[in-house]
Structures are given as C-alpha cells and as structure tokens.
Amino acid sequence: MQLANYLFFTTQCEAALDFYAECGLGRVTTLKRHGDYGMPLASETMRGKIMHARFEGPGLLFFASDNDDAEPMRGSAHMLVMDDRATTDRLFAALAEGGEITTHLALQPWGSYYGKLTDRFGVQWMLDCLA
Known part of the structure; x- marks a missing residue:
C-alpha cells in the first residue's frame, strides 16, 4: 500500500505540473486529456485539459487533473x-x-x-x- 495525493485544479493543472517539473520535483509519467479516446466531455471548455496525470520523482508520487467543479485546495499539504x-x-x-x-x-x-x-x-x- 502507498498513499498518494490527488490534486484537483479547475484549468491550471498542466501549468502546475510544468512548474513542479521546473522546480526539480520530477516529471509527468502518465497524461490523459479530456476529450481524448472518444470519452464524453462534461463541457467543451474542458477539451484538451488534463483528465488524469501521474507525476513521479525520487521519493514522490501524486496525481492531478482539471475539473470544472474543483474546489479550492484546503485542508491538505x-x-x-x-x-x-x-x-x-x-x-x-x-x-x-x-x-x-x-x-x-x-x-x-x-x-x-x-x-x-x-x-x-x-x-x-x-x-x-x-x-
């Protein structure tokens, strides 16, 4: 078993993951976008935004995505x-x-x-x- 956080953004997931890579934390190892693979879209504004990403670095693993109904981050670090x-x-x-x-x-x-x-x-x- 391993605990891994999942970060929810509204539309800034890709910019955030690029930033974390620039900081030297690691890199995106899996990336799927809203609208790829014939999956239905909740809204057209989400097309091309990140549906699911896996980010890994030495001793680090988390997941992230864009969701138009995401709530602001709070209560976790x-x-x-x-x-x-x-x-x-x-x-x-x-x-x-x-x-x-x-x-x-x-x-x-x-x-x-x-x-x-x-x-x-x-x-x-x-x-x-x-x-």
Whole structure:
C-alpha cells in the first residue's frame, strides 16, 4: 500500500505540473486529456485539459487533473522530508516563487529545519529537513 495525493485544479493543472517539473520535483509519467479516446466531455471548455496525470520523482508520487467543479485546495499539504539543507533551500525558494510563504524556512523549536508555503496554484507544501 502507498498513499498518494490527488490534486484537483479547475484549468491550471498542466501549468502546475510544468512548474513542479521546473522546480526539480520530477516529471509527468502518465497524461490523459479530456476529450481524448472518444470519452464524453462534461463541457467543451474542458477539451484538451488534463483528465488524469501521474507525476513521479525520487521519493514522490501524486496525481492531478482539471475539473470544472474543483474546489479550492484546503485542508491538505504535501510534506517533503528532505535530507540536506541546500536542497531544501533551493526547492523552497522555487516552490515559493509567485506563492505565499506561511512559515519561513528556519530551524524550528522542535529541531527541524522547516518551512511552509502555498504555491501560485494554491497547493500547500511543507518542507522538513532534519539535517
């Protein structure tokens, strides 16, 4: 068994996945679009948007899609457990570009080098480094 998050966007899924790839998190390994394979469309505006994508990187797996009835992201965050501060700093800065930092990356009272942000697509990320 493995837990994997599923991110729902309204129309920005492809831009978000491209952004995560640019940040160095991994790459899309499966991609299906609304309207492909003769599947019916809920609305014409969804044609060509991402119906289902699998995104993978070292130690990372999540799924994502565009849904015209998607609700804003809330109540969940991707927590990345990191093994060195330089990589943590680089990734945190990349993900924060155009987003909002909730907790600045710093040594926290519980001993972790930790920070939290919401990226430009509304996805929350927590980076935690014990090194």
